[in-house]
Structure formats: structure tokens, C-alpha cells
Amino acid sequence: MQDFQLYWNIVRDEAEEILYKHCKNCGKTVVFKDTLIRRHNANGKNIYRYAIYKCEKDHTWNQKLSVYKTYTDHVKVYDTKEEKDLPKIEEMNLEWNKLMDKGICTISITIQNIIGNKHRIDKTLAERIPDLSRSQIVQRIRDHSILVNRETCKPSQTLMKDDIITIKLK
Numbered sequence: 212m213q214d215f216q217l218y219w220n221i222v223r224d225e226a227e228e229i230l231y232k233h234c235k236n237c238g239k240t241v242v243f244k245d246t247l248i249r250r251h252n253a254n255g256k257n258i259y260r261y262a263i264y265k266c267e268k269d270h271t272w273n274q275k276l277s278v279y280k281t282y283t284d285h286v287k288v289y290d291t292k293e294e295k296d297l298p299k300i301e302e303m304n305l306e307w308n309k310l311m312d313k314g315i316c317t318i319s320i321t322i323q324n325i326i327g328n329k330h331r332i333d334k335t336l337a338e339r340i341p342d343l344s345r346s347q348i349v350q351r352i353r354d355h356s357i358l359v360n361r362e363t364c365k366p367s368q369t370l371m372k373d374d375i376i377t378i379k380l381k
């Protein structure tokens with residue numbers, strides 16, 4: 212029995228990728244696109260996390276995503292550090308057939324970070340497991356060979372931070 216551990220950061224949310232907003236520099240309402248770059252700004256007691264959006268003319272706008280409290284001793288304080296080191300989806304694809312060949316029996320995926328609350332399990336897995344179609348994934352969810360937090364789930368279940376997806380390979 213061999214297990215395979217993965218940690219995913221789901222930072223892409225189709226519904227939040229584009230938004231219409233007034234651009235100060237363009238002087239009108241334009242389309243802003245999420246660059247998927249996240250930035251932390253430390254300001255005294257708080258750490259602010261921003262998503263960086265750009266309009267067509269490359270003007271930036273930072274959307275505040277969350278605020279963390281800082282604890283002087285044991286928390287890393289980010290100083291406008293760009294989080295470019297978050298892996299992209301392409302780099303985190305799960306190679307089902309390769310893992311089967313290696314004799315892996317169970318894959319467990321921890322959702323470390325997630326932005327948005329609209330990430331369905333079936334769609335997320337289909338995006339990241341190119342070897343399996345969405346209907347094959349739905350079938351496995353119904354077979355109970357895909358579990359969330361050790362419990363059965365529905366294909367429409369939305370993923371949350373700290374969820375653990377367990378996939379049994381057959």
C-alpha cells in the first residue's frame with residue numbers, strides 16, 4: 212500500500228477572474244483581469260492580502276482579499292512580497308496513469324489555500340487530472356472511491372480550506 216500526498220492552492224476562480232470597475236487612469240469603467248498574483252502588505256498589527264488586477268492598459272488595482280492579525284513573535288511578516296511562488300494549475304496536474312504505474316493506491320489532497328467558494332469538487336478534479344474526464348470523476352464520487360474528509364460527497368460539493376480529498380485508484 213502506497214500513499215501519495217498532495218497540497219493544492221486553488222487560487223483561480225473563474226467567476227472572479229474578470230470584473231468591471233472604474234479605472235482612475237483610464238477615466239472610465241473598464242474590464243479588470245485578475246493577474247493571479249497575490250501580495251501581502253504589513254501594516255502594524257495587520258497583514259493585508261491583495262489580489263492584483265490589471266485593466267487592458269496595464270493599470271493596476273488591488274483587491275483586498277483578507278486581513279490577518281500579526282503576532283509579534285511567531286508569525287512571518289510579509290513586506291510587499293509577491294507570492295509568485297504559488298504553483299500554477301498546470302504545474303500541479305495529477306498524473307493518474309503515472310501514479311497507477313508506480314503502484315500508488317491512495318492519493319490524499321489537502322486544500323491548503325482556496326480563493327472563492329464556488330469550487331466544485333468534480334470540476335476542480337477534472338481540471339487537474341487530465342487523464343480522467345469529468346464524468347469519470349463523477350462516477351468515482353458516486354462509487355465512493357473519492358471522499359472528502361473521509362466522508363462520501365456529491366459531485367456538486369464545494370471545496371473549502373483544509374478539506375482533505377482522498378482518492379482510491381483502481
Ligand SMILES: [Zn+2]
Pocket residue numbers: 234235236237238241266267268269270
Ligand atoms: Zn486603466
